[in-house]
Amino acid sequence: MYELYYWPGIQGRGEFVRLALEEAAADYMDVGREPDGMAVMISLMEEASIKTPSFAPPFLKHGDLVIGQVSAILLHLGARHALAPVDEAGKLWVHQIQLTIADLVSEAHDTHHPLGMGQYYEDQKPEAKKRSKEFCEERIPKFLGWFETILTRNPEGSDHLVGNGLTYADLSLFQVVEGLRYAFPNATERALGGTPSVVALHDMVADRPRIAAYLDSDRRLPFSEEGIFRHYAELDA
Amino acid sequence: MYELYYWPGIQGRGEFVRLALEEAAADYMDVGREPDGMAVMISLMEEASIKTPSFAPPFLKHGDLVIGQVSAILLHLGARHALAPVDEAGKLWVHQIQLTIADLVSEAHDTHHPLGMGQYYEDQKPEAKKRSKEFCEERIPKFLGWFETILTRNPEGSDHLVGNGLTYADLSLFQVVEGLRYAFPNATERALGGTPSVVALHDMVADRPRIAAYLDSDRRLPFSEEGIFRHYAELDA
Structure with missing residues (x-):
């Protein structure tokens, strides 16, 4: 438990x-x-x-x-729970991908709070707009492009980030795509147009029976403007 | 090699x-x-x-x-290299501390680039000042205070962050103290006044023979305003 x-x-x-x-x-x-x-x-x-x-x-x-x-x-x-390879190299690679996802998540957070958490978004809107512009134009394409690259380089095929089975990195990339689509729909769809393997992985995860059941349950909370991925239309450049 | x-x-x-x-x-x-x-x-x-x-x-x-x-x-x-415990719990705890240090490092970086890396510091000085104020007043004391807490709670004594031997987390905390002292000398000394175990750990690491020799060699580069920890006097609130 x-x-x-x-x-x-x-x-x-x-x-x-x-x-x-x-x-x-x-x-x-x-x-x-x-x-x-x-x-x-x-x-x-x-x-x-x-x-x-x-x-x-x-x-x-x-x-x-x-x-x-x-x-x-x-x-x-x-x-x-067998959500990572057992060999040391595979374990490290899944972890490295997760750490890069964590960096992306922090940057996504900073788009609405570039001056820190001590002030409300409403008090840092001009700064949020500047930070979000770079995030949408440079960072989203760079991160999603990196995921696409590693998917296409996976010797076992592009169905998974690592090896030929599901890992926690796959689950996390699914969540990142969900979050980016919610927060920055325009910028994200633009970037995803060039990353078909990322889109396919997202869809594969969404279709897994336990994940699909979870997403359909009330255990899955909705995205909102209290979380990390927030949708403010004015920031979606 | x-x-x-x-x-x-x-x-x-x-x-x-x-x-x-x-x-x-x-x-x-x-x-x-x-x-x-x-x-x-x-x-x-x-x-x-x-x-x-x-x-x-x-x-x-x-x-x-x-x-x-x-x-x-x-x-x-x-x-x-025996810079972490061999048991799973100890290994995870050292890693958790390292991940928190990584968060601190990212925040230290954002003090001079709150709007992102696409613009020079000189082009985001007012925003850097606001972000640094919160970092100096809230974040530095909170992070250093957390390190002090975990040092004093270590069942094996406050000489090390984890267990009774040196780990990579100790080395990283040393580097964080070095960096914060360089970048924000006033705010950092103020905070370190309340965290004597952190200061002692920093000094212990600096005195280790191999670290001391390294710090004294030309392999150790100086801090500068090209790195992560940058000293801009106007940001040291």
Whole structure:
């Protein structure tokens, strides 16, 4: 039994963990969404007996382990639920892709908060517009182009990012495409026009029975302007 | 024999890898700093036969492996050179700390480039000032405070971040303190006043024979306003 701790009401960074847990059909509780879940999470964050406290949610409790940072959580889940290769080289490659996805996610966040989290989006709109212009014109095509390149270079075929089976990197790339399409529909469709393997991978993941059931359930929260991928039409250059 | 590929002339993200290689007394070549090293690096980045190309430098070549992303490189080096615990929980915890350091490094970068890398610092100074204010007042104390907390909670004592031996996370925290002190001397000293264990860890790492020899050599590049940690007096709130 896993306990996932994350802010309720948003997909956010927690969603990368949820997708892995759902695909694995793992027994888990999304604690932040339970009654009093937030209070439990906050108290756990301040609990001195936890020797491995996380800097920020999400974190995953699994027996005695308390693991923070999405990429570290996925490293753990990937090994336990066959969502990563068993060989060292494959394991590192999946992880490297995940870390690059994490960088993309941070940049997507910064588009609406270039001056930091201390101010509302409404108070940094001109700066957000400048940052988003570069993100839409340079960064989205560069990241999606890199995913396309590694898919086409996969010696085992372009159906998966690594090897010939599903990994947590595939699940995360699905989520990135979902998020970018929500936040920056124009810029994203433009870029995806040149990355057919990325689109195919997204569709393959969406069709996996457990993922499809999850997306159709109320466990899947909607995107919103409280999360990381936010749609502000004025930023979609 | 390792080959490190990174931009010449700056410490940057490559420095976290260099510190681990130096502490391990590993045989490595800093390819970007060799004659024609940049040409070799660029051609390798575009070489279609590389099945695991990195999104950006640094990357490490080790036999058939080509590993990108600092945290993935350190995961590999940590296991090979006893710079991480061998048990799964310890390995994950060191990695989680490294990932949090990577987040801090990205935020430190964004202080001088809040609108993105497409414009010079000189063209985004007002925005850099706003972002740096929050970084100095909120983020530096929060990150350093978290390191202090985990040091004091370490069941094996506060000499190391994890367990009772040196890990790559210790080396990286040393580098973060060095970088913050260079870039934001006022804000950093203020915060370090409340984090004596972090200061002690920094000093312990600096005194390790191999690290001390490295810092004293011309292999250690100076900080500069081309790197990630840049000193602009006007940003040091």
